[in-house]
Amino acid sequence: GIQVEQSPPDLILQEGANSTLRCNFSDSVNNLQWFHQNPWGQLINLFYIPSGTKQNGRLSATTVATERYSLLYISSSQTTDSGVYFCAVVFQTGANNLFFGTGTRLTVIP
Amino acid sequence: DAEITQSPRHKITETGRQVTLACHQTWNHNNMFWYRQDLGHGLRLIHYSYGVHDTNKGEVSDGYSVSRSNTEDLPLTLESAASSQTSVYFCASSESAGVPYEQYFGPGTRLTVT
Numbered sequence: 001g002i003q004v005e006q007s008p009p010d011l012i013l014q015e016g017a018n019s020t021l022r023c024n025f026s027d028s029v030n031n032l033q034w035f036h037q038n039p040w041g042q043l044i045n046l047f048y049i050p051s052g053t054k055q056n057g058r059l060s061a062t063t064v065a066t067e068r069y070s071l072l073y074i075s076s077s078q079t080t081d082s083g084v085y086f087c088a089v090v091f092q093t094g095a096n097n098l099f100f101g102t103g104t105r106l107t108v109i110p
Numbered sequence: 111d112a113e114i115t116q117s118p119r120h121k122i123t124e125t126g127r128q129v130t131l132a133c134h135q136t137w138n139h140n141n142m143f144w145y146r147q148d149l150g151h152g153l154r155l156i157h158y159s160y161g162v163h164d165t166n167k168g169e170v171s172d173g174y175s176v177s178r179s180n181t182e183d184l185p186l187t188l189e190s191a192a193s194s195q196t197s198v199y200f201c202a203s204s205e206s207a208g209v210p211y212e213q214y215f216g217p218g219t220r221l222t223v224t
Contacts, residue, residue, distance in 0.1 A: 004152075033212060041198060041218055048212035086152055096160075096204070097143055097168060098213055100152030 002026055006087050006101035013077050013108050021072040021104045023087030031090035032063050034072050038083045077108045112137045116201050116216040123223055129188040131219050133201030140206035142184040146197040153200060159184055160206060191223045
């Protein structure tokens with residue numbers, strides 16, 4: 001069935017370390033977004049990236065649509081990066097809603 | 111600046127009561143969505159709308175309804191609140207086109223049904 005899988009489920013980093021979060025999806029997609037949900041519950045748009053590579057400061061993302069995965073890179077992590085990172089996709093078959101993965105919980109320790 | 115707002119931000123209600131959660135966007139987007147997020151999970155789609163007078167059921171629509179009388183608003187109604195509907199509710203919107211555009215989310219409404 002339709003699936004969006006994220007790994008790892010939990011990640012603990014020392015401040016300043018780098019990390020890579022992965023999102024695998026089961027079918028072709030029209031849209032892929034990465035979100036950061038902060039400790040207050042707010043969903044912050046990080047990237048709209050159905051294919052290719054984008055960078056925004058210390059964060060970058062790559063989606064390889066033909067191989068059905070996306071990667072989110074966080075460099076020089078800071079304590080404010082803590083929270084849950086969600087990958088969400090719109091599959092080519094079906095409605096225009098986002099299917100969310102179960103997230104990666106990141107904790108950055110000072 | 112364009113934005114998407116939700117109200118109330120927090121709500122406590124009793125089982126069996128009707129509850130309406132408001133969502134208002136100033137992006138002038140045709141597409142609007144309601145999701146719920148339960149502890150430890152990602153978001154799941156409740157209802158969505160592609161324009162005025164258009165509404166569609168999502169993955170977890172039982173017990174919920176929506177109506178779209180204008181572009182800016184998509185209120186979500188719980189007909190008879192149940193404890194299983196305790197959750198955080200997010201509204202989202204996006205432009206409409208053949209290709210799905212980026213979705214933008216509101217701040218969420220935390221609903222507790224006692």
